[in-house]
Amino acid sequence: xxxxxxxxxxxxxxxxxxxxxxxxxxxxxxxxxxxxxxxxxxxxxxxxxxxxxxxxxxxxxxxxxxxxxxxxxxxxxxxxxxxxxxxxxxxxxxxxxxxxxxxxxxxxxxxxxxxxxxxxxxxxxxxxxxxxxxxxxxxxxxxxxxxxxxxxxxxxxxxxxxxxxxxxxxxxxxxxxxxxxxxxxxxxxxxxxxxxxxxxxxxxxxxxxxxxxxxxxxxxxxxxxxxxxxxxxxxxxxxxxxxxxxxxxxxxxxxxxxxxxxxxxxxxxxxxxxxxxxxx
Amino acid sequence: xxxxxxxxxxxxxxxxxxxxxxxxxxxxxxxxxxxxxxxxxxxxxxxxxxxxxxxxxxxxxxxxxxxxxxxxxxxxxxxxxxxxxxxxxxxxxxxxxxxxxxxxxxxxxxxxxxxxxxxxxxxxxxxxxxxxxxxxxxxxxxxxxxxxxxxxxxxxxxxxxxxxxxxxxxxxxxxxxxxxxxxxxxxxxxxxxxxxxxxxxxxxxxxxxxxxxxxxxxxxxxxxxxxxxxxxxxxxxxxxxxxxxxxxxxxxxxxxxxxxxxxxxxxxxxxxxxxxxxxxxxxxxxxxxxxxxxxxxxxx
Numbered sequence: 001x002x003x004x005x006x007x008x009x010x011x012x013x014x015x016x017x018x019x020x021x022x023x024x025x026x027x028x029x030x031x032x033x034x035x036x037x038x039x040x041x042x043x044x045x046x047x048x049x050x051x052x053x054x055x056x057x058x059x060x061x062x063x064x065x066x067x068x069x070x071x072x073x074x075x076x077x078x079x080x081x082x083x084x085x086x087x088x089x090x091x092x093x094x095x096x097x098x099x100x101x102x103x104x105x106x107x108x109x110x111x112x113x114x115x116x117x118x119x120x121x122x123x124x125x126x127x128x129x130x131x132x133x134x135x136x137x138x139x140x141x142x143x144x145x146x147x148x149x150x151x152x153x154x155x156x157x158x159x160x161x162x163x164x165x166x167x168x169x170x171x172x173x174x175x176x177x178x179x180x181x182x183x184x185x186x187x188x189x190x191x192x193x194x195x196x197x198x199x200x201x202x203x204x205x206x207x208x209x210x211x212x213x214x215x216x217x218x219x220x221x222x223x224x225x226x227x228x229x230x231x232x233x234x235x236x237x238x239x240x241x242x243x244x245x246x247x248x249x250x251x252x253x254x255x256x257x258x259x260x261x262x263x264x265x266x267x268x269x270x271x272x273x274x275x276x277x278x279x280x
Numbered sequence: 281x282x283x284x285x286x287x288x289x290x291x292x293x294x295x296x297x298x299x300x301x302x303x304x305x306x307x308x309x310x311x312x313x314x315x316x317x318x319x320x321x322x323x324x325x326x327x328x329x330x331x332x333x334x335x336x337x338x339x340x341x342x343x344x345x346x347x348x349x350x351x352x353x354x355x356x357x358x359x360x361x362x363x364x365x366x367x368x369x370x371x372x373x374x375x376x377x378x379x380x381x382x383x384x385x386x387x388x389x390x391x392x393x394x395x396x397x398x399x400x401x402x403x404x405x406x407x408x409x410x411x412x413x414x415x416x417x418x419x420x421x422x423x424x425x426x427x428x429x430x431x432x433x434x435x436x437x438x439x440x441x442x443x444x445x446x447x448x449x450x451x452x453x454x455x456x457x458x459x460x461x462x463x464x465x466x467x468x469x470x471x472x473x474x475x476x477x478x479x480x481x482x483x484x485x486x487x488x489x490x491x492x493x494x495x496x497x498x499x500x501x502x503x504x505x506x507x508x509x510x511x512x513x514x515x516x517x518x519x520x521x522x523x524x525x526x527x528x529x530x531x532x533x534x535x536x537x538x539x540x541x542x543x544x545x546x547x548x549x550x551x552x553x554x555x556x557x558x559x560x561x562x563x564x565x566x567x568x569x570x571x572x573x574x575x576x577x578x579x580x
Binding site for chain 1: 296302317321384386394396404409423521536
């Protein structure tokens, strides 16, 4: 009876999950098929296959889809430098800090740990207007120098990297010291390479997040719209004359790079995520 | 943990300069982008927008807005509570149960896991754009309904009262991903022997989940709930993309976002943020306390 109940539960969950997953797939499939229609055809037929498969819509979107006067190539360029910049700046500052937190005793380290938990736990709501004022005051608004706001060393990244460094045997560093390496060389050539897989995994996760982030460019980098924020601006600017198949083509072009990374690296990403769960 | 004497004598004198240089960027970033930003937020909240004088004028205005019921603040608070319920009660519980079924080898679990991950790979703007077109009266669902019933789908997204529910439904439907993997990671590390012995003692699936697995996974569950709660207070969600706050869909964080985006009168939003932070803090600690009380931590 108990086994039967669980089987009923499993069946219900299976059907629900199948429905959810089917809806995701159908949504993407519908968007792809619609992106291949002409705009007039799309208005008249929302569900059928395209009469003419207009793959040229993607070339047209590449050429004509503009947001804030910027075309798709510029938006992709902005997305690239911003994503890479944020990851390099934030990872470098966090990894350096995590290393000394993990491997050196110094006054204040325990306080920093407590502050880090506090920062992660306590939501501070009114900081956005203040951040805007400081960014304006420092001349970082609408400038590539806005990347400086990514300099950080607190939060979940600190905990993950600190744990990673603690898991590297200290004998590695001792051997390097004996061979005459200093602190920086030991860090750069011996300890840092040991955690490269974790840095790569977290960087991919961050890359997806930053690539898809639309609020930061809208708020702080209006002249440097990326693909995600550009699609929002495009819809606002062309609300009355929106070419939906073209918009869908743009949406899929925005999604394609991250989907490709996911397709090639999903097994690795899943394993990293699954093995990275918090200990119960 | 490394000890001072573990390094050669010549390196000992360089220990603190090394720590200083390694920690400097992170500490400087924290000092500016957290400490300075938040101190400035408090000062802004108490500063009159026009004169710069420190006063309670922004809080008086907030109280007036709330008392009169005419501003967007009250609906925003109500909507924030909806997201609060979804993000800290509904989603963690649903995703936790889902992770359990996946852990118990639900048929197709591996495929589901990969597909459920897709919404977190694709930008919100893409999913929202497609979803909005899908459920619009001119969309394919409406087209099918029209063919069957002769009436198109009601535009629930662009209507007072129903709009926020459409957004909540969207947040639920596309929100299974992230924590699922964290829960599964935790479940995968639970000692099999404990679960096996519970089975031998005749525990059913519910008893196994509630009395055996949950105590061991409790710290993960409580951490997820607390972080979800923190996120709800600070993230503005997909409202910008769906309605830009129209049709009574403001949340507190989105209201602050929009006021920051659209005008230079930052002091009032800072005061609203501070007021709701002060109100939100006890909620965070209460939830934390309740979570800690519900199950004592189990070592394994």
